[in-house]
Amino acid sequence: MTAGDPEERQGRVEPGLEPGLDRAILRPVRAHHAFEACVEQLAIAIRLGIYPPGSMLPPERDLAAMLSVSRATLREAITALRSAGVVQTRRGRGGGTIVLDSVPVDEKHSGVKELAGRQDDLRDALDFRAIVEPGAAGLAAARCERDEVSDSERRALETALAAVEDAPDEAIHRRADSILHLTIARLSGSARLITAVTDAQDDLHTLLQAIPVLPRNIRHSSSQHRSIVAAILAGNESRANRVMYQHCSDTAALLRGLLG
Amino acid sequence: MTAGDPEERQGRVEPGLEPGLDRAILRPVRAHHAFEACVEQLAIAIRLGIYPPGSMLPPERDLAAMLSVSRATLREAITALRSAGVVQTRRGRGGGTIVLDSVPVDEKHSGVKELAGRQDDLRDALDFRAIVEPGAAGLAAARCERDEVSDSERRALETALAAVEDAPDEAIHRRADSILHLTIARLSGSARLITAVTDAQDDLHTLLQAIPVLPRNIRHSSSQHRSIVAAILAGNESRANRVMYQHCSDTAALLRGLLG
DNA sequence: GGTCAATGGTTGAACTTCATACCTTTAATC
């Protein structure tokens, strides 16, 4: 059956025309246990500032539903976060799980050492980001152009931009930056892009933790943010795309040095 | 903590500056049972031509490892495929699971009706594809330019292109087309892009099943394929990107009509 | 023709996850 295979053996036939494609395409159906995956997602949401220090996670029953796990499993995850010192829990009405202020940075986990085993993966992450984020910005602009963006969405974008500019310290700045990018992804209206940008931002976070961010870089970045938001709100798709690409490229250039 | 919230209540605080962002970002940790997810992945691999009719799946032990599930779970999946008439299994040395020729098209599942509940999702899929596939083509070209592409990879690309042109019927053409796109994704060297393109191709498959493909469209598509492959092999990143974008846009325009 | 090795088939115990129901605590609320 395989095209032009001369030996008519009846047995195994190489998959298709592309031997090995299956190894590239089939992916683990379950990387972790459910509760580990929950820990990971919550940790990401906290790192990216979706649940900033001082805020409360949704009630366990709601969170479990959002993550499509049972409450028992979610509670295992929260227990893990609690014993890692990331959150605290209070019972009773008005209680809940609160995100602690000083997310323990785990000194061991900061710095370049952490990046060791992931160099190729993180290079990939930077490439991927430079594809999906400009795509998201472009789509968002296109939706603005077609007037599919509500006023509240527009305001959310401006608020997110302002939050980045007003950030008083590096940690808050980093979170506000992520939120801005995620808000843009949300404006794109694409669930797939939101997922892709979330993943990209988390990888970016990993990399940025390894270096101190210079004021000069922040200024450069802020000016690009303003251009991007302006292009989106003006409905200028190609410009939004182009400036976001530049923004991602600049960051990537800065970071690629870390990866040898 | 919430920006400008006047009431200093100690209780729940809205997540961050972006209420509702969490609902957009947290995703189900497990959509299906493990064995269902296996069925799905295998079905996709078969649909996309990674395991074409007449070919054999890898031994159960290998497949289980690739999908990171136990053999017991994988066997449940294969049993499901078998009773759906998609594959057949022979025991003993040289035995294994073979993909049957006539993948039963499930008449109920073809046609426009199937698309009913997924219109927004499939529109999203087309948008997403028009972002990631050009990105993959561009990266592949860049890798060629930097001479990071082996001869065997170059040949694989040419073979995949030839297979599309030589396809004797619609079903084979469709599979060869998917393989070509996946081969390009593989040449990009990015695991994330391979995943993204695989997903996009499967969604595309869903849509294309609903309409008959006209010879005119095939010719148009083939000429674009040639341009794309040429641009990649020549290491012309921006051209590869641009032509692939055009290719995706043209297909999308054709299909968007189906989605109201 | 006999042996062997590669393949699918089977079993059962340990662990994880789920679904459900119910308990306890505590702040709102009246």
Added chain:
DNA sequence: GATTAAAGGTATGAAGTTCAACCATTGACC
């Protein structure tokens, strides 16, 4: 201050998943 509702805490059995052996079949190989 009593009531109530909203949260976290606990318990239990069913279902799903894993793991590790072992069995059965059959073509490949000598």
